[in-house]
Amino acid sequence: xxxxxxxxxxxxxxxxxxxxxxxxxxxxxxxxxxxxxxxxxxxxxxxxxxxxxxxxxxxxxxxxxxxxxxxxxxxxxxxxxxxxxxxxxxxxxxxxxxxxxxxxxxxxxxxxxxxxxxxxxxxxxxxxxxxxxxxxxxxxxxxxxxxxxxxxxxxxxxxxxxxxxxxxxxxxxxxxxxxxxxxxxxxxxxxxxxxxxxxxxxxxxxxxxxxxxxxxxxxxxxxxxxxxxxxxxxxxxxxxxxxxxxxxxxxxx
Numbered sequence: 001x002x003x004x005x006x007x008x009x010x011x012x013x014x015x016x017x018x019x020x021x022x023x024x025x026x027x028x029x030x031x032x033x034x035x036x037x038x039x040x041x042x043x044x045x046x047x048x049x050x051x052x053x054x055x056x057x058x059x060x061x062x063x064x065x066x067x068x069x070x071x072x073x074x075x076x077x078x079x080x081x082x083x084x085x086x087x088x089x090x091x092x093x094x095x096x097x098x099x100x101x102x103x104x105x106x107x108x109x110x111x112x113x114x115x116x117x118x119x120x121x122x123x124x125x126x127x128x129x130x131x132x133x134x135x136x137x138x139x140x141x142x143x144x145x146x147x148x149x150x151x152x153x154x155x156x157x158x159x160x161x162x163x164x165x166x167x168x169x170x171x172x173x174x175x176x177x178x179x180x181x182x183x184x185x186x187x188x189x190x191x192x193x194x195x196x197x198x199x200x201x202x203x204x205x206x207x208x209x210x211x212x213x214x215x216x217x218x219x220x221x222x223x224x225x226x227x228x229x230x231x232x233x234x235x236x237x238x239x240x241x242x243x244x245x246x247x248x249x250x251x252x253x
Contacts, residue, residue, distance in 0.1 A: 001024075001025045001026045001027060002026050002027070002053040002054055002174075002175070003026075003027040003029070003051055003052050003053050003054075004021055004026050004027065004028045004029070004052065004053065004054045004055070004056060004174050004175075005029050005031050005048055005049055005052045005054070005055045005056070006018050006021075006028060006029065006030050006031060006055075006056045006058065006174075007031050007032070007037070007039050007055065007056065007057045007058065007059045007080060008031075008032055008039075008057065008058040008059030008060065009028075009029070009030025009031055009032055009035075009056075009058070010030050010032045010034045010035065011032065011058065011059075011060065012136065012163055013058045013095060013163055013166055013167050013170065014030060014032070014056075014058045014059075015030065016163065016164060016167030016171075017056060017058060017167045017170050017171045017174070018030050020167060020168060020171040021171050021174060021175065024171075024175065026174075026175060029048070031044070031045075031048045032059070035048075039057075039059055039076040039079055039080050040072060040075055040076050040079070041079075042079045042083070045079060045080065045083040046083050046086065046087070048083075049083045049084060049086075049087040049089060050087055051087070052084075052087055052089050053089065053090060053091065054089065054090070054091040054092075054093060054174050055080060055084055055089050055091070055092055055093070056093040056094075056095075056170060056174045057076075057077070057080055057092070057093065057094045057095070058094075058095045058170060059076060061073065061111070064107075064108055064218070065107075066107035066110075066111075069107060069108055069111040070107070070110065070111040070114060072111070073111040073112060073114060073115040074111070074114050074115065074118065077094075077115045077118045077119065078118060080092075081118065081119070081122045081124060084122075084124055085122075085123075085124065089124065090124070090125060091124075091125055091126070091127070091174070091177070091178050092119055092122070092124045092125070092126045092127075092178075093126070093127045093128075093129065093170065093173050093174045094115065094116070094119055094126070094127075094128055094129070095129050095131060095166070095170055096112050096115065096116055096128050096129065096130050096131075097109065097112055097130060097131060097132075097133075098130045098131060098132045098183055098185065098227060098228065098229050098233075099130075099226045099227050100112050100113045100116060100130070101113075102223075102225075102226050103223070103226075104220065104222055104223070104226050105220045105221075106217070106218055106219070106220040106222070107219070107220070108218060116128055125177075125178035126178055126180070127173040127174075127178050127179045127180065127182060128180065128181045128182065129166075129169050129170050129173050129182050129184060130181060130182065130183045130184065130229075131161055131166045131169070131183075131184050131185070132158065132159045132160055132161050132184070132185040132186065132227060132228065132229060133158055133160045133161070133227060134160060134161060134162070134163050134166065135160050135161065135162050135163070135186070135238075135240060135243045135244075135247070136162075136163050136247070138160070138195060138196060138199040139199070139249050139250070141153070141192070141195075141196060141217075142196045142199070142200060142205075142207070142209075144218070145196070145215065146207060149206065149207050149208060150207065150208050150209075150210055151193075151196055151200070151207050151208065151209045151210065152209075152210050152211075152212050152215045153191075153192045153193040153196055153209065153210075153211065153212070153215055153217070154191075154192055154193065154211070154212065154213045154214070154215045154216075154217060154221070154222065155191035155192065155193050155194075155211045155213055155224075156191065156192050156213070156217065156222045156223065156224050156225075156226065156227060157189050157190070157191060157192075157224055157225055157227065157228045158189065158190065158191070158192045158195050158227050158228065159185040159186055159187075159188065159189040159227070159228045159229060160185075160186050160195060160240065161184060161185055161186040161236055161238070162186065162236070162238040162243050164238070165184070165186070165236035165237075165238055166184065168236070169182070169184045169234065169236075182234065183229040183230055183232075183233035183234070184229070184233060184234045184235075184236065185228065185229040185233050185234075185235055185236070186235070186236055186238060186239070186240070187235050187236065187237055187238070187239055188239060188240065189228050191211065192217065192227075193209050193210070193211040195240070196209050197209040198240055198241075198244075199240070199244060202241075202244045202245075203244070203248070203249055
């Protein structure tokens with residue numbers, strides 16, 4: 001079985017990926033600042049990647065400010081790719097997002113596009129898993145779009161997916177040969193406003209969700225189909241209605 005290093009392996013997706021790979025007999029090792037491996041500074045990377053067959057990168061920027069997120073993904077990815085070449089790694093897997101190949105002006109998407117370009121140009125065989133928005137972020141989407149008791153969101157389509165299913169897709173990619181670009185999504189597409197409305201209603205949240213197609217999504221306006229997968233994407237079965245009862249909102253500090 002393969003030795004697989006998971007950068008960001010102690011986070012939401014990474015910890016699940018490590019568990020799934022281990023369950024299937026692979027030697028999966030979590031690498032993150034918590035384990036002494038910092039992809040942004042390069043600290044511990046060479047040692048962590050020694051003897052690795054595959055590297056999975058599910059790390060994320062601690063800051064979503066435009067300059068910070070661009071600096072994180074370009075610097076971190078360069079460091080990882082250089083360490084992989086030195087270690088003889090033969091498969092690079094990265095989690096990215098649906099929509100990076102479509103016109104939009106979202107700074108986070110621009111940073112992920114830059115990351116993807118570095119990976120494609122590296123010469124290392126790769127798999128890029130493009131995921132739609134996670135169910136897990138519905139609360140934060142509502143929160144950043146709230147003024148008073150009103151949540152204002154566009155009706156742009158979204159086809160969200162459970163983090164558990166994302167981890168399954170990433171683990172499968174890591175356990176197999178490089179496949180290039182893969183798109184994954186949940187089973188249902190609905191407006192972003194409806195996504196938030198369903199979740200808040202189920203959770204007994206008294207805020208009112210209003211549709212306004214000029215409202216921003218993480219600071220940028222998006223087209224109707226920017227965030228949904230293309231035909232042929234792999235669709236997972238977990239629905240929002242199935243996910244909600246098992247995932248109550250986190251208590252606010």
